Amino acid sequence: MNKMKVPAPPSGPVPWEKPFALSLLSDMLRIRRMEERAAELYGQQKIRGFLHLYIGEEAVAAGALRALSADDNVVATYREHGHALLHGLKMDAIMAEMFGRQDGCSRGRGGSMHLFDRTRRFFGGQAIVGGGLPLAAGLALADKLLKRQALTACFFGEGAVAEGAFHEAMNLAALWQLPVLFCCENNLYAMGTALARSESQTDLCLKAASYGMDVMTVDGMDVVAVHETVRFAAQKVREASAPMFVELRTYRFRAHSMFDPDLYRAKQEIEAWKTRGPVHTYTARLKAQGHLTEDEFLALDASAQAEVEAAVAFAEGSNWEPVEDLLRDVHTPTQAAPVANAAAGAA
Amino acid sequence: MGRRISYREALREALRAALQSDPRAFLMGEDVGCYGGTYAVSKGLLEEFGPERIRDTPLSELGFVGAGIGAALGGMRPIVEIMTVNFSLLALDPIVNSAAMLHHMSGGQFSVPLVIRMATGAGRQVAAQHSNSFECWYAHVPGLRVLAPATVEDARGMLQAALADPDPVLIFEHAQLYNIEGELPEDESRAVDIASARVRRVGTDVSLITFGGSLPKALQAAEQLAGLGIAAEVIDLRVLRPLDDATVMASVRKCRRAVVVDEGWRSGSLAAEVMARISEQAFFDLDAPLARVCSEEVPIPYARHMEEAALPQVPKIVAAVQAVMGVGA
Numbered sequence: 076m077n078k079m080k081v082p083a084p085p086s087g088p089v090p091w092e093k094p095f096a097l098s099l100l101s102d103m104l105r106i107r108r109m110e111e112r113a114a115e116l117y118g119q120q121k122i123r124g125f126l127h128l129y130i131g132e133e134a135v136a137a138g139a140l141r142a143l144s145a146d147d148n149v150v151a152t153y154r155e156h157g158h159a160l161l162h163g164l165k166m167d168a169i170m171a172e173m174f175g176r177q178d179g180c181s182r183g184r185g186g187s188m189h190l191f192d193r194t195r196r197f198f199g200g201q202a203i204v205g206g207g208l209p210l211a212a213g214l215a216l217a218d219k220l221l222k223r224q225a226l227t228a229c230f231f232g233e234g235a236v237a238e239g240a241f242h243e244a245m246n247l248a249a250l251w252q253l254p255v256l257f258c259c260e261n262n263l264y265a266m267g268t269a270l271a272r273s274e275s276q277t278d279l280c281l282k283a284a285s286y287g288m289d290v291m292t293v294d295g296m297d298v299v300a301v302h303e304t305v306r307f308a309a310q311k312v313r314e315a316s317a318p319m320f321v322e323l324r325t326y327r328f329r330a331h332s333m334f335d336p337d338l339y340r341a342k343q344e345i346e347a348w349k350t351r352g353p354v355h356t357y358t359a360r361l362k363a364q365g366h367l368t369e370d371e372f373l374a375l376d377a378s379a380q381a382e383v384e385a386a387v388a389f390a391e392g393s394n395w396e397p398v399e400d401l402l403r404d405v406h407t408p409t410q411a412a413p414v415a416n417a418a419a420g421a422a
Numbered sequence: 423m424g425r426r427i428s429y430r431e432a433l434r435e436a437l438r439a440a441l442q443s444d445p446r447a448f449l450m451g452e453d454v455g456c457y458g459g460t461y462a463v464s465k466g467l468l469e470e471f472g473p474e475r476i477r478d479t480p481l482s483e484l485g486f487v488g489a490g491i492g493a494a495l496g497g498m499r500p501i502v503e504i505m506t507v508n509f510s511l512l513a514l515d516p517i518v519n520s521a522a523m524l525h526h527m528s529g530g531q532f533s534v535p536l537v538i539r540m541a542t543g544a545g546r547q548v549a550a551q552h553s554n555s556f557e558c559w560y561a562h563v564p565g566l567r568v569l570a571p572a573t574v575e576d577a578r579g580m581l582q583a584a585l586a587d588p589d590p591v592l593i594f595e596h597a598q599l600y601n602i603e604g605e606l607p608e609d610e611s612r613a614v615d616i617a618s619a620r621v622r623r624v625g626t627d628v629s630l631i632t633f634g635g636s637l638p639k640a641l642q643a644a645e646q647l648a649g650l651g652i653a654a655e656v657i658d659l660r661v662l663r664p665l666d667d668a669t670v671m672a673s674v675r676k677c678r679r680a681v682v683v684d685e686g687w688r689s690g691s692l693a694a695e696v697m698a699r700i701s702e703q704a705f706f707d708l709d710a711p712l713a714r715v716c717s718e719e720v721p722i723p724y725a726r727h728m729e730e731a732a733l734p735q736v737p738k739i740v741a742a743v744q745a746v747m748g749v750g751a
Contacts, residue, residue, distance in 0.1 A: 179529070181529040184528075185528065189528070191527065191532060200527070206519060209486075209487070209489050213488060213491055214492040217495070221498070239484055240488065246482065247480070404525055404529060404530035405526055405564045
């Protein structure tokens with residue numbers, strides 16, 4: 076394993092009014108506490124299947140989602156709990172979905188990787204790497220043709236850059252001048268494969284720029300930098316009705332998924348990145364400038380934890396969908412009801 | 423009698439009608455605009471509807487099919503043309519993992535009202551990579567509706583029905599059909615259904631079950647068989663998913679023998695599925711083992727005599743029917 080040079084932790088004053096500054100801290104704490112609890116619940120087998128935690132990367136979703144409006148479309152990946160929560164999905168519905176219950180935001184059919192909410196314009200929860208990018212281009216195309224004033228924010232990892240879908244979607248978005256904000260969450264590892272082991276050109280902005288779109292790169296561990304950058308980029312996308320690419324350099328503290336033994340990176344590297352943790356560095360900055368007291372921090376944290384416990388109780392209390400409904404939602408119900416397996420039915 | 427028209431013209435009229443009647447509808451694909459469509463289906467439409475609605479795409483099947491799904495999610499009614507089924511393999515992921523599954527994965531929240539048209543089939547000496555028939559791959563997937571128009575009436579009518587469907591619909595146009603001519607029904611505005619199979623020729627001795635580019639061959643075979651004293655009933659499946667079991671079984675129960683004709687390779691073919699269903703549902707009505715005429719298990723060769731040998735042909739169909747009838751050639 077290569078020795079990685081880890082940049083200094085984010086520091087310096089936070090250029091925001093206190094209420095706004097605290098709202099971003101609250102956003103990150105809500106994601107962090109929800110996911111820590113999800114990991115515990117996974118250990119208790121309440122949550123099964125794949126569970127991809129965002130822990131360590133919260134500044135990206137918190138900073139970026141605060142720069143979007145409720146009318147904007149969001150397309151995310153299988154590591155999307157935070158994006159879903161901050162685009163307005165209720166934690167209750169997210170937790171119930173992870174439990175596989177029918178009050179989940181996808182009625183228990185999707186699970187952790189497939190959170191959806193039509194009313195919030197949250198388009199998943201796409202679990203084929205790169206698969207969300209062409210969809211995002213199409214959503215933006217629809218908005219452009221329908222003259223809807225909105226942008227589509229598409230989140231994806233740096234692993235997606237190796238997929239053809241990335242290049243085809245970048246080209247279409249630039250060629251057709253579609254209002255897509257491509258948010259590349261570069262956490263340095265595509266599952267277990269380090270960027271330098273999978274890309275001949277590791278400067279991701281260079282790739283995006285080759286399609287003729289504006290690019291920016293930002294420290295994804297610094298919620299201040301993320302928010303300011305994405306706010307600027309989103310405004311440019313809206314004004315120009317053209318795509319932009321933002322690389323958010325971040326790091327995941329947990330393994331890729333609950334099945335991952337995390338053998339491909341040094342423990343020292345993870346520990347070094349933890350000194351750059353988005354929550355504690357931001358907390359320290361807020362305290363240093365007098366925006367936050369320990370009591371205020373504890374109150375925000377208690378509020379997040381209470382929301383999590385309420386969500387867990389909600390999920391526990393939600394019913395399992397009756398198995399008789401198995402064939403539901405294969406087709407939109409204006410058509411004749413699907414016929415159960417012809418072998419069983421017709422003979 | 424109705425108006426006489428080519429299959430290609432019927433498709434073009436359907437596109438024009440769709441674009442005129444629904445401002446959300448637009449066509450996109452490779453060379454659909456300036457070039458006029460690889461098979462000249464969309465010829466003239468760019469001039470009529472402009473480049474926003476007749477949208478030329480780069481050679482990015484994965485990208486523009488995915489974008490079609492996104493546009494459908496966003497409120498449009500995209501008609502995506504993939505030049506041929508061969509290239510649709512580059513878009514298998516968005517078709518299967520996104521278009522077909524989003525409604526279900528979202529617990530019924532999102533629908534994908536997307537129509538994908540593509541040419542399919544062999545018979546023009548364009549060799550292995552341009553001669554595939556993968557309809558059955560798509561017919562395997564829950565969440566998709568798969569259509570195979572084989573007549574000018576269906577070429578004219580199926581698009582409208584497909585656009586009215588809130589879910590993804592795939593339309594397979596056999597390349598050998600574009601030049602065929604036929605008559606539209608008197609009442610051209612009559613909608614066609616996209617749920618049922620159709621009896622194209624009534625008979626009593628054997629059910630010839632087929633679809634798409636094999637329909638003309640099956641009808642020719644039925645004509646020859648009539649001269650041999652065998653009354654073949656020809657069933658055009660039309661809809662490959664979901665299959666219309668009722669029409670098939672009614673014919674098989676009447677004729678008591680069945681031969682399935684399918685240009686796909688035999689192993690894992692749509693013919694295999696139809697035969698399995700007949701075995702499940704009408705086994706005790708059969709007087710003879712089921713039979714099928716499929717493509718030989720070889721990539722489609724270039725040389726004409728070899729290509730012809732690889733594909734279902736009228737003499738093979740006639741021979742297969744004679745075999746199940748227990749009469750010699």
